[in-house]
Structure formats: structure tokens, C-alpha cells
Amino acid sequence: MRDERTADVVIVGGGVIGCAIARRAARGGLSVVVVERATPGMEASWAAAGMLSPLAEANGPGPFLDLLVRGREIYPDYAAALREETGVDVCYADAGxxxxxxxxxxxxxxxxxxxxxxxxxxxxxxxxxxxxxxxxxxxxxxxxxxLRFPGDHQVDNRALGPALWSAAARAGVRFRLGEQAVRLLRAGNRAAGVELAGGERIHAGAVVLAGGAWAGMIEGLPRPVPVxxxxxxxxxxxxxxxxxxxxxxxxxxxxxxxxxxxxxxxxxxxxxxxxxxxxxxxxxxxxxxxxxxxxxxxxxxxxxxxxxxxxxTPDGFPILGLDPEVEGLVYATGHFRNGILLAPLTGETVGGLLCGEPWGAEMAPFGIERFREE
Ligand SMILES: Cc1cc2nc3c(=O)[nH]c(=O)nc-3n(C[C@H](O)[C@H](O)[C@H](O)COP(=O)(O)OP(=O)(O)OC[C@H]3O[C@@H](n4cnc5c(N)ncnc54)[C@H](O)[C@@H]3O)c2cc1C
Incomplete structure (x- = not known):
């Protein structure tokens, strides 16, 4: 049996973002622990309305619109894959x-x-x-x-959360439920895991901050997370x-x-x-x-x-990708009004990054370094 206290990746937060990343990373062969202080998918991910609406959300052309459109494009296949893996129908409805x-x-x-x-x-x-x-x-x-947006659809987010949780668990992700991550552990300039509220430490070579509106509230971070x-x-x-x-x-x-x-x-x-x-x-x-x-x-x-x-976030765009200084520290938060739309794409891109896949140039505008103080 694996030691509960070590993993390749520890993900803080079990909302749709954390679970989608966990699923992808585990399917890519990594050992993954998700630390969730309550129940996966029961915060913003449960409260949302489930619209998949790039055209109603973006205010003009640019990288954010492109991200939302990419997020929307992968939804039908992703929803079908979740149903195949878990039996849960996330009710993807395509009436526009x-x-x-x-x-x-x-x-x-x-x-x-x-x-x-x-x-x-x-x-x-x-x-x-x-x-x-x-x-x-x-x-x-x-x-x-x-205006009719024939490609902007909806999904039942109260089914999406459990589907992603179940898909991640089936892929081998271990969930530490009812546990709060309070501190980032570092070994020099590397992320080394997290400390839980009770003092226990989970050691990992990569740490993903996916705590939604609470993502910046753990100690030891190298910079403020403006969420x-x-x-x-x-x-x-x-x-x-x-x-x-x-x-x-x-x-x-x-x-x-x-x-x-x-x-x-x-x-x-x-x-x-x-x-x-x-x-x-x-x-x-x-x-x-x-x-x-x-x-x-x-x-x-x-x-x-x-x-x-x-x-x-201050600009309304998510914060995605590696910290520019602390190796192995990854941000996946700040999805504001579009986290249901962007959960599959965030899971695939950030999960892929953890598995060693390249981080495309189209993701560069979403790095945390855009908030760096001059
Ligand atoms: C009213 C409303 C309507 C919305 N409508 C839509 C919509 O129509 N379409 C759309 O795409 N998006 C919509 N959204 C946005 C979407 O819900 C969010 O962007 C998305 O759910 C964010 O997911 P998340 O996993 O980052 O955060 P959350 O779902 O909030 O999950 C974060 C999780 O992290 C856990 N956590 C935090 N800190 C810690 C810690 N230190 N240790 C352990 N666990 C921790 C929390 O308990 C929580 O479970 C809406 C949101 C709201 C509130």
C-alpha cells in the first residue's frame, strides 16, 4: 500500500477545478492526493448556474475569449467520457x-x-x-x-462535481476529506508538499493551489494570490x-x-x-x-x-500555471464566473503540465506573474 503521506502531486481544493486536474494527472500515471477541508464540489462548483457561455461572458476578442471557446469545444467529448467512467450524466444540453x-x-x-x-x-x-x-x-x-448564441450551452454543475470526484477517485486519486491545508512546504526553491491543520505533512514534488476563493489563504506562499x-x-x-x-x-x-x-x-x-x-x-x-x-x-x-x-481576480481572468520562482508550485484558481465552463480545459492543461506536457503559448496570459508589482 502507498504511504498516505507522500505523492507526486498534492492538490489543495476539491472543487471542479481540483478534481479535474487530479483526474487528468492520475490518468497520466502520477500519484495524486487531493486535500479538501469539507466535501468535494460543494462550494462555488455546487452553487453555480452551469452556463457554458463564452459569448455572453467575454467582452471582446483576445486570449480570454479564446480560452473560453476552447473550454466549450471540448465539453461534449468530456461529458461523454465522464459518463463512461462514472455512469454520471452531467446533463450537457445544447439548445444554445x-x-x-x-x-x-x-x-x-x-x-x-x-x-x-x-x-x-x-x-x-x-x-x-x-x-x-x-x-x-x-x-x-x-x-x-x-442575440442567439447557438454554441453556448449548459451543464448541470451539481452533477459535474460528483462526476469529477468519482472519475478522479476511479483513476486512483486519494482524497483527504475534512482536512485543511494550512502551509506550503518548501525545500529551498522547490515546493515540497503541504502541512495540514493537525500538523501532519503530505510530501509531494508538486503542489497545486485549487482552493477557489480561498486559494491564497495558506501560509508560506512566495507571493500574494490575488483572489x-x-x-x-x-x-x-x-x-x-x-x-x-x-x-x-x-x-x-x-x-x-x-x-x-x-x-x-x-x-x-x-x-x-x-x-x-x-x-x-x-x-x-x-x-x-x-x-x-x-x-x-x-x-x-x-x-x-x-x-x-x-x-x-483583479482582471476577471483565471490564474493558471507555474509559479515563476518556486519550482513545482502550480496555480489553478480565479475562474470567477467561468469555472464550470473551464473545468475540463483546466483539468487537461494543468493536469498535462504536471505530467510533463508543454504549457502552450496561449496559456501565458494567465500566469500569476501578470500581477507582479513593479
Ligand atoms: C452564483 C454563481 C454562479 C456561477 N455560474 C457559473 C456559470 O453559469 N458558469 C460557469 O462556468 N461558472 C459559474 N460560476 C463560477 C464557478 O462556480 C467557479 O468559477 C468554479 O466553481 C470554481 O471552482 P473551484 O474548484 O476553483 O472552486 P470551489 O468550487 O469553490 O472549490 C474550492 C474548494 O477548495 C476547498 N479549499 C479551499 N481552501 C482549502 C484548504 N486550504 N484546504 C482544503 N480545502 C480547501 C474548498 O472547501 C472548496 O471545496 C458561478 C459561481 C457562482 C458563485
Whole structure:
């Protein structure tokens, strides 16, 4: 039996990012330990809405859009592989996304998006009000126009977390659950493992920081990890029979239809530190935004409210790749609003890096050195 206290790689954090990296590294032949202080996949990864939306998320062409699009492209095969490995269906649904204008001031935002996206050759269609309502009859008569992103889809993130956890475990990853990593161990200029809250040490030649909004909160790091919690509240309404096919987005609210008829409405974007509370302010905003898109939702039963902490960064882009000075220290955090979309790609790229594969030039813009103080 392997010694529990040594591994090739120790990963701090068992959200979708940590589990996807663990799965890939273990499939590449490495011995991997994931340290998770609670239950894998139960923080931001559970709270998310599951949209896979590069075109709604990126504000222009560039490396970030390219990353999101690559993340989206590998999803169908990745979801199929997870089902094969674990039997868990992550409910990848490919009906596309409608981005709707409901007020005069929304038109400019949609038109600007349409201009740069069509100039960049992305798959985007411009719909008139009547075409939008034909595509989604439950839309408000106030709808003015819409963009249709036929390639932007969704997945059930509450299934994705368990699927990745299970796939990683089946690939041989060892999970240390209920354990908190408190310190990075170093041997000179090399990462050498982590120390747990009880004092136990797990020795490893590589350490991956994948703790989401908490990724910077361990001692001994060579530099600050500029990740901040960004609170998001959501709620779910029961709409049976299902009211929408597409994910429907507006400048104030998005609606994500789940297969059984549930509609998720999200999400607030708040700086509340590490406090996760569902508030009347948040619920009111979400209900107002949902009913503005689809007035019939006003009478739908309110099924659930919840919230989570996105790992935000100063520029909104993830932090990925090796530390420039401490060998074997790897960052995989800061996925902000796109960690569900980017989990498979982060798993493949960062997991591949751990296995000795090259780190492509397209990943360079996401290194932590971009935050280096002059
Ligand atoms: C309201 C909301 C809506 C969202 N909607 C979408 C969406 O539609 N599409 C999309 O792509 N993304 C969305 N996101 C973003 C996405 O959820 C996150 O980017 C993603 O889940 C981050 O995954 P993670 O594994 O890095 O973090 P998390 O899921 O937060 O996991 C981090 C894990 O690390 C553990 N941990 C931290 N520190 C330690 C330590 N020292 N020791 C041990 N364990 C530790 C925590 O317990 C936790 O389990 C949304 C997020 C929120 C909050």
C-alpha cells in the first residue's frame, strides 16, 4: 500500500477545478492526493448556474475569449467520457443561449456585442423581437431584439462535481476529506508538499493551489494570490411543463432551464467578504429580473434559494500555471464566473503540465506573474 503521506502531486481544493486536474494527472500515471477541508464540489462548483457561455461572458476578442471557446469545444467529448467512467450524466444540453434586450438602453449593449462578435467570425445570430418570441414564446412582449448564441450551452454543475470526484477517485486519486491545508512546504526553491491543520505533512514534488476563493489563504506562499470572493445569490422556480429551451440572458438576470422544468435565476455580484447569505435584496433583484424576462414566472413556485463565492481576480481572468520562482508550485484558481465552463480545459492543461506536457503559448496570459508589482 502507498504511504498516505507522500505523492507526486498534492492538490489543495476539491472543487471542479481540483478534481479535474487530479483526474487528468492520475490518468497520466502520477500519484495524486487531493486535500479538501469539507466535501468535494460543494462550494462555488455546487452553487453555480452551469452556463457554458463564452459569448455572453467575454467582452471582446483576445486570449480570454479564446480560452473560453476552447473550454466549450471540448465539453461534449468530456461529458461523454465522464459518463463512461462514472455512469454520471452531467446533463450537457445544447439548445444554445438567447441574450435579450428588454429596455431601450439594452439595445446598445446587444448591438455592440453583435458588431464585435460577428466581425470576429463567432457564431451569433441577430433576432428581431418577433423571431425571439417565436424561439421562446414565454418571453415578455417587451422584448426588443435578441442575440442567439447557438454554441453556448449548459451543464448541470451539481452533477459535474460528483462526476469529477468519482472519475478522479476511479483513476486512483486519494482524497483527504475534512482536512485543511494550512502551509506550503518548501525545500529551498522547490515546493515540497503541504502541512495540514493537525500538523501532519503530505510530501509531494508538486503542489497545486485549487482552493477557489480561498486559494491564497495558506501560509508560506512566495507571493500574494490575488483572489477575492465575489458573492452570488441565485434562486430556482418551478416551471412545469418546461418554459424555455434556451438559456435566456438579459443585462440584469439570466434564466437557466433545467430538464425537469426548474428554472434557475441568477445571479447577484456582491463584495461581502466570505459571508454567504441569501438576502431579501438579492431575492428581490432576481425575481424582478426573472419576471422582466418572462412575466409568467411571477406565479411559479419558488423552489430554492442559495448562494456561493466566485473566485474573482483583479482582471476577471483565471490564474493558471507555474509559479515563476518556486519550482513545482502550480496555480489553478480565479475562474470567477467561468469555472464550470473551464473545468475540463483546466483539468487537461494543468493536469498535462504536471505530467510533463508543454504549457502552450496561449496559456501565458494567465500566469500569476501578470500581477507582479513593479
Ligand atoms: C452564483 C454563481 C454562479 C456561477 N455560474 C457559473 C456559470 O453559469 N458558469 C460557469 O462556468 N461558472 C459559474 N460560476 C463560477 C464557478 O462556480 C467557479 O468559477 C468554479 O466553481 C470554481 O471552482 P473551484 O474548484 O476553483 O472552486 P470551489 O468550487 O469553490 O472549490 C474550492 C474548494 O477548495 C476547498 N479549499 C479551499 N481552501 C482549502 C484548504 N486550504 N484546504 C482544503 N480545502 C480547501 C474548498 O472547501 C472548496 O471545496 C458561478 C459561481 C457562482 C458563485
Amino acid at each position: 443561449t438567447l441574450f435579450v434586450a428588454l429596455r431601450e438602453e439594452d439595445d446598445e449593449e446587444l448591438c455592440a456585442r453583435w458588431r464585435w462578435q460577428s466581425a470576429a467570425g463567432l457564431a451569433v445570430e441577430r433576432l428581431s423581437a418577433s423571431e425571439a418570441r417565436e424561439a421562446e414564446p414565454a418571453l415578455s412582449p417587451a422584448v426588443r431584439m435578441a 477575492e470572493p465575489v458573492h452570488g445569490q441565485l434562486l430556482a422556480l418551478e416551471a412545469v411543463p418546461p418554459m424555455f429551451r434556451h438559456v435566456v440572458d438579459s443585462p440584469r438576470c439570466y434564466l437557466v432551464p433545467r430538464a425537469a422544468g426548474r428554472v434557475i435565476a441568477g445571479a447577484t455580484v456582491e463584495s461581502t467578504g466570505y459571508r454567504k447569505a441569501v438576502t431579501p435584496w438579492g431575492v428581490r433583484r432576481l425575481i424582478d429580473g426573472a419576471v422582466e424576462i418572462a412575466p409568467a414566472l411571477e406565479h411559479a413556485p419558488l423552489a430554492e434559494t442559495w448562494s456561493g463565492l466566485r473566485p474573482g
